[in-house]
Amino acid sequence: MDNGRVIEDLATYCIDYVKNNPDVMIVVGCDSSNQRKKTSYATVICFRHPYKGIHRISSIVRVKKIRDIFTRLWKEVEYAAEIAEYLESILNNYFFRWTKFFLADELGKVNEEDISEELLLKYNEKTKFEKKVSIHVDLSKDKKFKSNRVYDAGIGYLIGMNYRVKSKPQAWAASCAADCIVKMS
Numbered sequence: 001m002d003n004g005r006v007i008e009d010l011a012t013y014c015i016d017y018v019k020n021n022p023d024v025m026i027v028v029g030c031d032s033s034n035q036r037k038k039t040s041y042a043t044v045i046c047f048r049h050p051y052k053g054i055h056r057i058s059s060i061v062r063v064k065k066i067r068d069i070f071t072r073l074w075k076e077v078e079y080a081a082e083i084a085e086y087l088e089s090i091l092n093n094y095f096f097r098w099t100k101f102f103l104a105d106e107l108g109k110v111n112e113e114d115i116s117e118e119l120l121l122k123y124n125e126k127t128k129f130e131k132k133v134s135i136h137v138d139l140s141k142d143k144k145f146k147s148n149r150v151y152d153a154g155i156g157y158l159i160g161m162n163y164r165v166k167s168k169p170q171a172w173a174a175s176c177a178a179d180c181i182v183k184m185s
Contacts, residue, residue, distance in 0.1 A: 029173030
């Protein structure tokens with residue numbers, strides 16, 4: 001869904017969006033919530049523009065309530081991976097190019113000036129054949145959170161699929177974008 005509008009053909013929409021905005025980074029995230037007799041999953045595709053924010057499209061899936069926290073959170077990982085794999089399959093002619101803006105964010109640098117042209121060139125050469133999509137998961141490294149139970153398995157699974165993965169608190173696509181959608185459903 002895009003601003004309440006149903007997207008009839010996701011492939012065409014995404015391909016056209018990337019063609020018209022070649023500088024975007026694509027990030028997928030998923031979050032879930034138990035509500036009465038149902039578990040709702042919100043999956044988002046975020047097209048992140050340097051200096052301009054994101055354009056987000058989303059979907060909601062409702063299933064019979066899943067009480068087991070591991071199962072519910074593992075399904076978030078699976079939904080995010082499924083969408084990312086789909087995007088990878090349709091965007092085979094799109095090559096994500098690192099910019100100083102995105103590389104500074106990826107490496108945890110505060111300033112873009114900390115990124116040299118040499119490092120930028122090296123990163124673009126290194127990642128030329130990697131996945132184009134990043135995945136954000138609503139999982140925490142911190143053992144005091146329930147989502148930690150799935151952390152090692154979920155992160156390992158996605159990295160094993162060759163994705164760039166971020167978890168809490170850096171996983172804004174899952175922790176903010178998808179969370180907002182699932183709470184509104």
